[in-house]
Amino acid sequence: MPAVTTEQVESRVVEALTSFGADPEQISRESTFEELDIDSLDLVELAQIVEDEYGVVLKGEDMKELQTVGDAVDLIVSRAEA
Amino acid sequence: MKRRVVITGVGAVTPLGIGARTLHERWAAGQCGIVDGVGACSDFDPSDFLSVKEARRLDRFSQLALVAAAEALEQAGWAAEPPYDPLRVGCVIATGIGGIHTIESQHDVLRERGPKMLSPLGIPQFMPNAAAAAVTMKYRLRGQSYGVVSACSSGAHAVGCALRMIQYGDADAAVAGGSEAALTVFGMGSFTSMQALSPTGISRPFDARRDGFIMGEGAGVLVLEEESAARRRGARILGEVAGYGSTSDAYHLTAPEPHGEPAARAIELALRDAGVEPEQLHYVNAHGTSTQLNDAAETAALKRALGEEQARRIPVSSTKSSIGHLLGAAGAVEAVATVETLRTRVIAPTLGYEVPDPELDLDFVPGEARPLIVTNGHPPTAISNSFAFGGHNVTLVLRGADAELLPDADAELLPDADVREEPGESRGEGGPAR
Numbered sequence: 308m309p310a311v312t313t314e315q316v317e318s319r320v321v322e323a324l325t326s327f328g329a330d331p332e333q334i335s336r337e338s339t340f341e342e343l344d345i346d347s348l349d350l351v352e353l354a355q356i357v358e359d360e361y362g363v364v365l366k367g368e369d370m371k372e373l374q375t376v377g378d379a380v381d382l383i384v385s386r387a388e389a
Numbered sequence: 390m391k392r393r394v395v396i397t398g399v400g401a402v403t404p405l406g407i408g409a410r411t412l413h414e415r416w417a418a419g420q421c422g423i424v425d426g427v428g429a430c431s432d433f434d435p436s437d438f439l440s441v442k443e444a445r446r447l448d449r450f451s452q453l454a455l456v457a458a459a460e461a462l463e464q465a466g467w468a469a470e471p472p473y474d475p476l477r478v479g480c481v482i483a484t485g486i487g488g489i490h491t492i493e494s495q496h497d498v499l500r501e502r503g504p505k506m507l508s509p510l511g512i513p514q515f516m517p518n519a520a521a522a523a524v525t526m527k528y529r530l531r532g533q534s535y536g537v538v539s540a541c542s543s544g545a546h547a548v549g550c551a552l553r554m555i556q557y558g559d560a561d562a563a564v565a566g567g568s569e570a571a572l573t574v575f576g577m578g579s580f581t582s583m584q585a586l587s588p589t590g591i592s593r594p595f596d597a598r599r600d601g602f603i604m605g606e607g608a609g610v611l612v613l614e615e616e617s618a619a620r621r622r623g624a625r626i627l628g629e630v631a632g633y634g635s636t637s638d639a640y641h642l643t644a645p646e647p648h649g650e651p652a653a654r655a656i657e658l659a660l661r662d663a664g665v666e667p668e669q670l671h672y673v674n675a676h677g678t679s680t681q682l683n684d685a686a687e688t689a690a691l692k693r694a695l696g697e698e699q700a701r702r703i704p705v706s707s708t709k710s711s712i713g714h715l716l717g718a719a720g721a722v723e724a725v726a727t728v729e730t731l732r733t734r735v736i737a738p739t740l741g742y743e744v745p746d747p748e749l750d751l752d753f754v755p756g757e758a759r760p761l762i763v764t765n766g767h768p769p770t771a772i773s774n775s776f777a778f779g780g781h782n783v784t785l786v787l788r789g790a791d792a793e794l795l796p797d798a799d800a801e802l803l804p805d806a807d808v809r810e811e812p813g814e815s816r817g818e819g820g821p822a823r
Contacts, residue, residue, distance in 0.1 A: 328442025344442065351509040359506065 311361055311387040317380050323356050324349075324376070336377030343376075353379070361387045392556045393631075396787075397624045398467070398612035399725045400460030400566075402453045404428035404605050404712045408460060412722070413729035416711040417737040417758040426590025428605025428713030429572055446510055447523055448488030449570035453608035453718075454520035455527060458482075458564055462528060465612040465624065470529050471562065472622050479563035480525045480534035481550045482610070483543035485717025485777075486571045487536075488515030493575050520568045520608075532560045538717070541676075542635075543567050544609060545720025545775035545783035549633035551613050561618050566610030567721035577604055583643065587679060592714075593741030594677030594707035595684045595753045602678040605713030609722030628728045629788040631770070632663025638780030644682055645776055649690025652782045656694035656772060659784035665770055667699035671761050672736055672771035674727040677707025678714055683776060688749045690774075704761075706754040710740035720775035724785055731769040731789025734761040 317336070325331045329343040340350065350373070354365040363386040373379050399409040404422025406415065415422070422428055435444040435452045438459065444452060471478045491514040498506050513519060518536035525534045533554065537546045544567025551565035571577075580586050587601035611630075619626060636655040638646040645652065660667065676687055692700040708719075708726045715722050730736055738754045745753075763769050769789035776782050 326441075326445075328440060328445060348446075348509045348513070355506055355508075 311384060313380060313384050316361070316383050316387075319356070319360065320353070320376060320380055320383070323353050327352065334376060336380065337375055339375050340373065357383050363387050392558065393616035393629060394552050394555045394613050395616045395619050395626045396611050396628045396630060396728055397614050397619055397626060398461035398463070398465030399610070399627065399728050400457040400462075400464070401607065401609045401722055401725045402430055402433055402457050403607040403715070403722055404430055406432045407456065409725045409729055412712070413726055413733065413735075413737065416708060416726065417735050419738065419740060419757065420711065421740055422712045423590070423592060423603050423605070426587065426603060427572060428603055428715070430607050446514065448491045448514040448519060449606075450484055450488055450568045450608070451514070451520040451523045453570055453606070454482050454566060454568035454610065455523050457566060457568070457608040457610040458524045458528070461566075461610040461612045462564070467528070467612065473561050473618065475529050475531040477532055477561040478530045479532040479551060479554045479560040480521050480530045481537055481547040481554070481563065481565045482521040482524055483537040483539070483547035483567040483717050483721065484517050484520060485538065485540045485543050485569055486576065487517035488519060489571050489573055489576050491515040493573055524564055528564070530564060532563070539781040540777035540779050541714065541716050541719055542775040542777035542781040542783045543717035543720060544722065545724065545773065545785055546635065546781070547721060548611060548630060548724050548785055549635060549783060552630045552633050555613060555615050562612070562614040564610060564612055565721070566608060567718040568608035569716040569718040570606045571716060572604060572606050580604060585643070585680065591741060592679045592710050593743075594675065594679045594710050594739055595688070595746065595749050595751075596742045597744040597746040599679045599681060599684060601680055602709065603713035605715045606718070607712065607715045607722055608718050609725040611721065611724060611728070626790045628731055628790050630785060631788045632659040632661070632665065632786030633783070634658025634660070634662055635781070635783045637782065640780055643778045645686035646780070647682070647686055647689070649686040649688070649693055651780070652686060652690035652774070652776055653693035655782035656690060656774065656784045659772060659786045660694070663786035665786055667695040667703075669767045669770055670695070670699070670703050670772060671763060671769050672727070672730060673703050673705040674723050674730065674771060674773040675705050675707045676774040676776045677709055677739065679707075679709060685748060687774060687776065688751055691751065700751055703752070704736050704754045704759070705751050706737055706739045708737075710742065711737070720773070720783060723773050723775070724787065727771050727773045727787050728789075730761060731771055731787060734763070734769060734789075736761050
């Protein structure tokens with residue numbers, strides 16, 4: 308698997324969240340999914356994108372722990388490196 | 390005594406454009422929304438009405454329903470929340486097919502990328518109750534809500550269900566309608582295989598040359614309220630859902646019972662429900678699909694239910710001549726068109742009707758719009774028919790509001806402006822509405 312940088316993942320996550328309808332101006336590492344009106348269905352879609360593009364499998368229990376955009380990015384990067 | 394149910398808002402998205410008024414005005418002006426044999430809502434752009442998040446979570450049929458609902462609720466004067474206890478407000482939005490755009494696109498995903506890549510938004514988008522759910526969520530309606538499925542009678546069944554919900558006392562108000570968006574390769578191909586569609590691409594109900602229906606898409610929504618509650622809150626009353634009757638042919642998957650007997654029973658039941666005699670009817674909004682079988686059976690049903698004399702007296706026109714067949718939305722959209730007909734006192738014509746079929750000898754309102762003449766002192770009253778594949782028959786009896794409640798009834802829709810100059814007479818003793 309090619310190495311994935313945090314920047315790459317971050318930009319892909321922001322792109323995905325924007326396509327789900329989140330306001331790109333509001334998205335930062337610290338913003339919570341709740342603030343962005345991103346719900347469990349959106350997170351399942353995000354998991355599909357992540358698996359498709361980085362081969363990282365995120366299960367339901369992984370997603371439940373995620374509060375912020377930064378949480379998601381860090382989890383994806385750490386799994387991709389493992 | 391039965392609770393009366395009035396109409397306080399109507400909305401529509403149709404091949405003639407956005408808006409209930411647009412639908413009736415353009416139809417009455419003789420305009421046709423059918424292009425290249427299809428009745429598409431080309432003017433409809435979801436981004437004009439819905440956020441990115443809303444739009445991507447709704448199939449087109451739900452998008453259309455939400456926009457029609459927004460118009461109807463705005464007219465009713467409902468804000469973000471209903472003017473009733475939300476638990477006392479129901480919602481019934483019908484569809485014939487549901488989210489077929491989503492089904493088709495997700496099926497492509499399944500074949501190309503496998504089941505793991507199917508969207509979690511697939512089911513909530515294509516389920517046939519999605520439009521009803523979307524309307525309840527947007528407007529916080531917390532009474533009973535559901536979708537209704539009966540092919541081309543779906544929209545009329547929705548209005549009937551909502552009527553009964555209020556009459557029975559389960560709700561004080563309800564948002565009722567129908568929506569359809571099935572102009573896909575699969576949807577159109579399947580209807581084509583049935584040989585149901587017009588090969589010439591022309592919708593001309595009741596004409597001798599009729600050769601099939603034209604598929605259309607769109608949505609119609611009505612806001613219904615219990616009469617005394619509506620009056621208490623000072624609502625502007627557009628009309629009344631006065632009666633509902635429904636039967637089944639139990640005859641054939643797609644062909645109507647040719648003598649129109651069960652369909653006639655639906656008409657009779659609806660009239661009895663409303664306490665209306667055929668003599669009191671001013672207009673019939675026909676199902677009028679432009680297929681050989683429907684138009685013949687419907688004509689037979691009208692004669693059987695109303696009697697030959699009354700059936701010949703009452704003007705009959707088909708909205709489908711102007712917008713095609715909106716399938717599960719048709720009954721609701723045509724109820725909206727009928728409300729507008731009664732409100733404006735203008736009967737739109739059956740477009741394209743030129744060559745009479747000797748068997749079909751009713752007044753199908755050829756050529757141009759004409760005034761709805763209130764001759765008997767009753768408020769303007771009409772029936773709207775819906776008949777479906779599967780043999781589902783529905784008739785709604787709709788009544789217009791009293792003339793004094795209708796400051797904007799609009800004689801300008803009529804081709805002959807002189808009609809306005811004849812004081813009272815030409816429009817009957819009910820009087821002109823302006």
